[in-house]
Amino acid sequence: xxxxxxxxxxxxxxxxxxxxxxxxxxxxxxxxxxxxxxxxxxxxxxxxxxxxxxxxxxxxxxxxxxxxxxxxxxxxxxxxxxxxxxxxxxxxxxxxxxxxxxxxxxxxxxxxxxxxxxxxxxxxxxxxxxxxxxxxxxxxxxxxxxxxxxxxxxxxxxxxxxxxxxxxxxxxxxxxxxxxxxxxxxxxxxxxxxxxxxxxxxxxxxxxxxxxxxxxxxxxxxxxxxxxxx
Numbered sequence: 001x002x003x004x005x006x007x008x009x010x011x012x013x014x015x016x017x018x019x020x021x022x023x024x025x026x027x028x029x030x031x032x033x034x035x036x037x038x039x040x041x042x043x044x045x046x047x048x049x050x051x052x053x054x055x056x057x058x059x060x061x062x063x064x065x066x067x068x069x070x071x072x073x074x075x076x077x078x079x080x081x082x083x084x085x086x087x088x089x090x091x092x093x094x095x096x097x098x099x100x101x102x103x104x105x106x107x108x109x110x111x112x113x114x115x116x117x118x119x120x121x122x123x124x125x126x127x128x129x130x131x132x133x134x135x136x137x138x139x140x141x142x143x144x145x146x147x148x149x150x151x152x153x154x155x156x157x158x159x160x161x162x163x164x165x166x167x168x169x170x171x172x173x174x175x176x177x178x179x180x181x182x183x184x185x186x187x188x189x190x191x192x193x194x195x196x197x198x199x200x201x202x203x204x205x206x207x208x209x210x211x212x213x214x215x216x217x218x219x220x221x222x223x224x225x226x227x228x229x230x
Contacts, residue, residue, distance in 0.1 A: 048082070055083045067092045126160070133163045140170035147174045165196050172209045181216040 054066040067080045067089055080089045136150035151171045158164040168189050175182035175189075190213065193206055 051079060052083055055080065064092050064096055068096050129158060129160060129163065132157065133167065136167060137170055140174050143174065143177055161196070162199075165193065165198065165202065168193055169202060169205050169209065172213075173205075176209065176212050176216060183213070183217060186213050186216075 055063055057063065067084070070076050070079045071089070071093060080092075084092075132150075132154050136147065136154045139147035139150050148171065151167050151174065155164055155167050155171070158167065172186050172189050172193070175185040186209075190206075190210065198206060
């Protein structure tokens with residue numbers, strides 16, 4: 001009887017789920033803040049390390065360039081003073097300042113190339129262009145493995161429109177003779193050739209290439225259809 005009375009008088013403990021949830025949330029927030037603080041401190045330490053190496057490192061040229069660059073930017077004008085005194089910064093700025101002089105430039109020192117020299121330089125440039133074209137064109141005729149690369153390099157440097165047009169025709173020829181044909185390259189170049197002025201021989205070559213491109217595209221479509229049926 002007494003035991004029953006005692007058991008009835010004991011207060012019932014309330015559930016503590018809410019406290020546990022609150023403590024877990026607070027723990028997660030503290031960890032996130034701790035990680036963020038650690039990252040910020042690590043970045044600051046790395047930046048300070050870079051500034052220290054630039055200002056106290058072995059290269060005086062790098063130090064002077066760093067100080068001058070920072071002083072020219074108003075937002076980071078104070079950075080050189082982190083590890084250097086104000087006197088050192090002013091001395092570096094004074095040593096690297098532009099000094100005006102009263103010296104008069106001698107016009108005789110200015111050399112203007114003669115027209116003959118200009119023609120000679122232009123002639124050597126055209127000769128180099130012709131040599132590069134012959135190399136690329138010959139490689140395309142033989143369907144050499146390096147033909148596509150030689151033609152692409154020549155087109156980048158070419159200045160003569162006629163040679164550049166022929167190189168593009170050779171590019172299409174090489175792309176169509178690959179196994180499988182490079183139809184993306186062909187379809188990218190053919191519209192450019194349609195807009196250019198072609199010689200009769202180049203017009204015939206372009207017409208033949210258009211036919212080969214259509215046949216290659218048709219062969220590719222039929223091949224894909226066969227694979228789908230299988």
